[in-house]
Amino acid sequence: MAPPPDNSKTTKLERYNSYLRRVNSTKLLAASSNILFRATLLTAVVLILLFTLHYPPLLAGHHPPAHSHRSLLSPSSSSYGGAAWEREVRRSATPHRPGGLFVLVTGAAGFVGTHCSLALKKRGDGVLGLDNFNSYYDPSLKRSRQNLLSRHGILVIDADINDSNLLIKLFDVVPFSHVLHLAAQAGVRYAMRNPQSYVASNVAGLVSLFEVAAKHADPQPAIVWASSSSVYGLNTAVPFSELHRTDRPASLYAATKKAGEAIAHTYNHIYGLSITGLRFFTVYGPWGRPDMAYFFFTKSILSGKAITLFKTHDGVGVRRDFTYIDDVVQGCLGALDTAGKSTGSGGKKRGPAQLRVYNLGNKSPVPVSKMVAILEELLGKKAKKNVVTMPMNGDVPYTHANVSSAEKDFGYRPTTDLATGLRRFVKWYVEYYGVVAPHAKGKGKGSVGGKGRDVDTASVASA
Numbered sequence: 001m002a003p004p005p006d007n008s009k010t011t012k013l014e015r016y017n018s019y020l021r022r023v024n025s026t027k028l029l030a031a032s033s034n035i036l037f038r039a040t041l042l043t044a045v046v047l048i049l050l051f052t053l054h055y056p057p058l059l060a061g062h063h064p065p066a067h068s069h070r071s072l073l074s075p076s077s078s079s080y081g082g083a084a085w086e087r088e089v090r091r092s093a094t095p096h097r098p099g100g101l102f103v104l105v106t107g108a109a110g111f112v113g114t115h116c117s118l119a120l121k122k123r124g125d126g127v128l129g130l131d132n133f134n135s136y137y138d139p140s141l142k143r144s145r146q147n148l149l150s151r152h153g154i155l156v157i158d159a160d161i162n163d164s165n166l167l168i169k170l171f172d173v174v175p176f177s178h179v180l181h182l183a184a185q186a187g188v189r190y191a192m193r194n195p196q197s198y199v200a201s202n203v204a205g206l207v208s209l210f211e212v213a214a215k216h217a218d219p220q221p222a223i224v225w226a227s228s229s230s231v232y233g234l235n236t237a238v239p240f241s242e243l244h245r246t247d248r249p250a251s252l253y254a255a256t257k258k259a260g261e262a263i264a265h266t267y268n269h270i271y272g273l274s275i276t277g278l279r280f281f282t283v284y285g286p287w288g289r290p291d292m293a294y295f296f297f298t299k300s301i302l303s304g305k306a307i308t309l310f311k312t313h314d315g316v317g318v319r320r321d322f323t324y325i326d327d328v329v330q331g332c333l334g335a336l337d338t339a340g341k342s343t344g345s346g347g348k349k350r351g352p353a354q355l356r357v358y359n360l361g362n363k364s365p366v367p368v369s370k371m372v373a374i375l376e377e378l379l380g381k382k383a384k385k386n387v388v389t390m391p392m393n394g395d396v397p398y399t400h401a402n403v404s405s406a407e408k409d410f411g412y413r414p415t416t417d418l419a420t421g422l423r424r425f426v427k428w429y430v431e432y433y434g435v436v437a438p439h440a441k442g443k444g445k446g447s448v449g450g451k452g453r454d455v456d457t458a459s460v461a462s463a
């Protein structure tokens with residue numbers, strides 16, 4: 001009989017073999033994960049390199065623009081440049097009169113920006129516009145304004161003020177004597193819905209512009225920029241004077257404009273930038289902002305939609321010192337013309353520079369209910385009104401400007417009353433949107449049939 005197999009030896013051998021197999025496969029695994037790790041590392045390095053080459057501003061710590069959905073679509077600063085682009089920029093920015101200004105207008109496709117750009121160009125100054133065309137309100141209106149400017153030889157570059165590389169490039173190409181800085185996140189009540197957009201435009205954007213103007217621009221430009229009547233906040237002394245308190249803002253919008261005034265002080269103090277802040281009081285008129293009450297009330301009245309009118313807690317209707325656009329343009333140009341030169345260069349101050357702030361209002365507050373009555377008369381249609389107590393939304397009950405400083409220093413004299421200004425607005429509105437108002441008085445008596453968006457510039461030419 002054959003002896004039984006030595007089971008213990010066979011099992012040991014098998015165990016040993018299986019041990020060797022396990023050790024080998026672990027080594028193989030370790031070796032392959034090592035290769036995998038190195039390959040991943042190499043890919044990551046290549047990707048970082050590619051990203052650095054394509055998006056230097058992002059890695060350099062620049063903030064994305066307020067409306068990042070838009071900035072993704074807009075060209076990065078690296079796509080600007082080239083001889084043809086520089087030629088276009090210079091052509092637009094070069095004045096056509098002896099001693100004319102070289103003006104960079106930020107927010108040029110905005111309401112006030114468009115009117116000021118046209119007025120400057122009309123008198124022979126050079127104007128280059130900048131606008132980020134964000135979607136806070138209908139961007140197609142901004143594009144129409146851009147087309148209007150283009151027909152008058154003004155180039156508006158599609159870019160954000162937070163794009164410092166682009167700003168540096170612009171100051172390299174053109175020796176701007178002045179900046180009219182109107183790009184901002186506007187609107188008092190919207191600040192509760194999108195607070196960050198106010199910080200991005202009105203604080204970060206302002207700093208971005210001041211930085212480039214102070215440290216890179218040679219010569220440093222004089223800067224005139226848009227502050228707001230809202231900085232008076234809970235101030236109760238009337239009419240509002242530049243000497244009154246502005247440390248109690250009622251909205252984040254107002255707080256960012258007040259912050260802007262403090263930031264202006266710093267850049268003036270450290271770098272010798274000449275800076276003038278203009279506190280606008282509820283500016284209205286043709287080509288206006290659809291987010292403002294007079295504008296969307298018009299739309300609602302025409303379509304039969306109800307409007308909401310705010311009254312104060314003691315039952316009084318709110319009042320505003322509505323200021324017509326042509327008057328504000330006169331104030332902006334007056335501020336530019338009397339702006340002193342900046343005194344620094346390359347980030348160094350050489351002497352004291354001008355620092356100013358002015359009210360640009362109309363000196364005559366009007367109840368919002370009166371504004372609605374004028375619109376009803378002009379449109380030939382009654383508004384459906386809901387009167388409610390003003391919610392806690394950042395609004396203030398009234399505004400009223402004392403403009404004696406602006407009058408003394410650059411002859412600012414508002415001359416347009418609300419009825420006249422709204423008549424010009426309604427005339428523009430029905431033409432631009434092609435609406436037929438029942439018995440509109442925008443063009444004198446009788447109905448006004450709008451022609452649609454190809455509206456002529458008559459109302460703007462008066463700016």
Ligand SMILES: O=C(O)[C@H]1O[C@H](OP(=O)(O)OP(=O)(O)OC[C@H]2O[C@@H](n3ccc(=O)[nH]c3=O)[C@H](O)[C@@H]2O)[C@H](O)[C@@H](O)[C@@H]1O
Pocket residue numbers: 186187188227228229230231280281282283291292293294307308309310318319320368395
């Ligand atoms: O003067 C200023 O500093 C500010 O003027 C306007 O702000 P605001 O005066 O609030 O202008 P609207 O939004 O057009 O409101 C005008 C008036 O209508 C009232 N209103 C507004 C909306 C509404 O639904 N109902 C209503 O009664 C407001 O309380 C306010 O008294 C602009 O929107 C701001 O960008 C600007 O900085």
